[in-house]
Amino acid sequence: MGTVLRIIVTLLVVALAVFAGRWVWDHYLYSPWTRDGRVRADITVVAPDVSGWVTQLSVRDNEYVQKGEVLFTIDDARYQAAVDEQRAIIEHKQRVWELAQSKYKQALQSDNGEDDSSPNHEAYRIAAEVAKADYKEAESKLKTLLLDLQRTKVEASQSGSVVNLDLRTGNYVQRGKPVLSLVNKDSFYVTGYFEETKLPLVRIGQSATVKLMSSEHTLTGKVVSIGQAIANTSVGHNEQMLPKIQQTFNWVRLAQRIPVDIKLDPVPDNVRLVAGTTVSVHLN
């Protein structure tokens, strides 16, 4: 074997290796895929609109509920009492109004008897108007109280599954304070966190292959949106609202991740999606 041939063979293999190595490198670094993906879902946080004790809990943890179904009931004794009280107040105001009206009528008649140029029935008319306004006010307050009474039954605003139910019968719940959450039915989607270096390779409408960590099944989907902003962790501000910028001195800086939302095609029945689980996303 000639020396030249020997040299050529080795150099050929070396040249091939350079190309092959370059291809592997590009494949790993510059093809649009990420291992940093998550299954996500629309979560509705349920908070009661009135405070009180929970008298009846109608759902169990992870139970599926329909829209409008009662989740739990809050003790309504106080709200019922308030409504009764307001009804009595309304009755009272109504009588006051009637009395003022009758006084006005009397004054009108007596004024007609004498031909006085400064009629004193005007004051009675105004008094009757005031009594009427009081009555109307009490009536609208009743509406608010009835709303409170109605909202002692907390209903599901969306169809979905109850998650992480820590609520128990007898717990005191505060108005506006979240007590449980609902995962909205069929609202699952995937967010892939792509490195910023790969962003030019991502476009809306691109088809995606999604592999769940929990199953051998591969799901498919489409890119629907690309995040428009991410937080800058190295910039803050001081008390004078001046920018405070963290000095960068490291040799190695990591590419930041941009969220890319992927809408999933219909999922096979035997695949269970759980919001928060890890997926790999590969864009084609």
Add this chain to the structure above:
Amino acid sequence: MFEEIAFGGMLFSPLVIFMPVAFLLSVITRLVLYKTGLYQHVWRPAWLEVSLFVCYLAAVVFIAGR
């Protein structure tokens, strides 16, 4: 096949599998070359071995990645 390889709850890059496969292939090649006596005729054997390893790795990634 760019997804992780799950093993005992830990997730690995598929390269963890690809690398040893490529290494095994180069060891086999080296043994064959050695047994057949071709090894003596190779110019700069170290260069050839490293290059072969890279080529094998690319081949494994290509085949498994499809």
